[in-house]
Amino acid sequence: MTKQQALKLFEERRVRTVWDDEQEKWYFSIVDVVAVLTDSSNPQTYWRVLKKRLLAEGNETVTNCNGLKMQAADGKMRLTDVADTEQLLRLIQSIPSPKAEPFKLWMAKVASERLNQIQDPELSIDQALMDYKRMGYSDSWINQRLKSIEIRKDLTDEWKKHGLQEGVQFATLTDIIYQTWSDMTSKEYKQFKGLKKENLRDNMTNKELVLNMLAELSTKEISEISDPETFNDHMDIAQQGGEVARNARLELEAKTGKRVISPLNAKSGILLKGKSENISKEGSEDELNDYL
Numbered sequence: 001m002t003k004q005q006a007l008k009l010f011e012e013r014r015v016r017t018v019w020d021d022e023q024e025k026w027y028f029s030i031v032d033v034v035a036v037l038t039d040s041s042n043p044q045t046y047w048r049v050l051k052k053r054l055l056a057e058g059n060e061t062v063t064n065c066n067g068l069k070m071q072a073a074d075g076k077m078r079l080t081d082v083a084d085t086e087q088l089l090r091l092i093q094s095i096p097s098p099k100a101e102p103f104k105l106w107m108a109k110v111a112s113e114r115l116n117q118i119q120d121p122e123l124s125i126d127q128a129l130m131d132y133k134r135m136g137y138s139d140s141w142i143n144q145r146l147k148s149i150e151i152r153k154d155l156t157d158e159w160k161k162h163g164l165q166e167g168v169q170f171a172t173l174t175d176i177i178y179q180t181w182s183d184m185t186s187k188e189y190k191q192f193k194g195l196k197k198e199n200l201r202d203n204m205t206n207k208e209l210v211l212n213m214l215a216e217l218s219t220k221e222i223s224e225i226s227d228p229e230t231f232n233d234h235m236d237i238a239q240q241g242g243e244v245a246r247n248a249r250l251e252l253e254a255k256t257g258k259r260v261i262s263p264l265n266a267k268s269g270i271l272l273k274g275k276s277e278n279i280s281k282e283g284s285e286d287e288l289n290d291y292l
Contacts, residue, residue, distance in 0.1 A: 027082040037097035155220040180242025193265040203265040215245035
């Protein structure tokens with residue numbers, strides 16, 4: 001069963017979702033839905049109490065709910081109660097909320113969009129564009145980010161063609177690429193930017209995105225020519241691809257006198273329009289000028 005995790009926005013609130021290709025249905029994080037509908041400061045407790053009451057009443061919907069691993073607030077993958085659209089519609093009936101009806105309409109829209117995207121992949125790109133615009137990213141950044149998604153998919157398709165598995169193997173190779181071109185592992189890179197659960201690429205500047213794209217594109221191109229047979233071969237190729245981007249980074253830094261790897265993240269500067277606003281809480285404007 002192939003699952004694709006995604007974040008969906010309801011009234012600017014994030015809801016973790018998983019698309020099941022085999023069953024062609026969405027699964028929604030119940031805790032996230034509870035948080036949206038109730039505005040509770042502790043949606044986990046709210047759901048735990050509600051779940052216990054519904055189970056005591058013999059509610060079959062709760063009994064049939066699945067648990068899937070999703071990224072938690074601490075950035076780790078944790079087992080989370082999820083419900084498909086039909087199950088969630090029934091659960092919502094047990095949660096008094098003025099947002100219930102708008103949320104039902106939103107769920108139907110999410111389901112419809114996904115089915116349309118399967119038939120027309122360009123719609124998926126359009127949806128990502130709208131989501132990034134709603135979050136406040138600039139048009140130039142969005143263009144780079146969408147291109148980076150395309151290049152990343154080309155690379156992972158190349159890995160899948162050679163029988164590599166999503167999860168540990170993909171993460172290991174990605175970490176090698178990051179560490180080679182940026183001199184930081186993905187964990188160190190996220191810490192440098194003050195990130196926890198956030199997506200690293202969504203918090204890269206234009207320059208960082210371009211160099212990461214160069215690293216992943218180079219890795220894919222070298223892999224196609226080399227036709228690696230073992231995982232160690234793939235690790236060597238990931239390093240070679242990262243070195244292409246590392247050399248470009250070092251040359252750019254030497255010619256401009258400015259560092260490419262920036263502590264700026266989406267909250268501290270990438271989303272902001274004015275130059276003077278690009279000031280992180282972690283440093284002064286003079287310090288950040290080394291990156292801008």
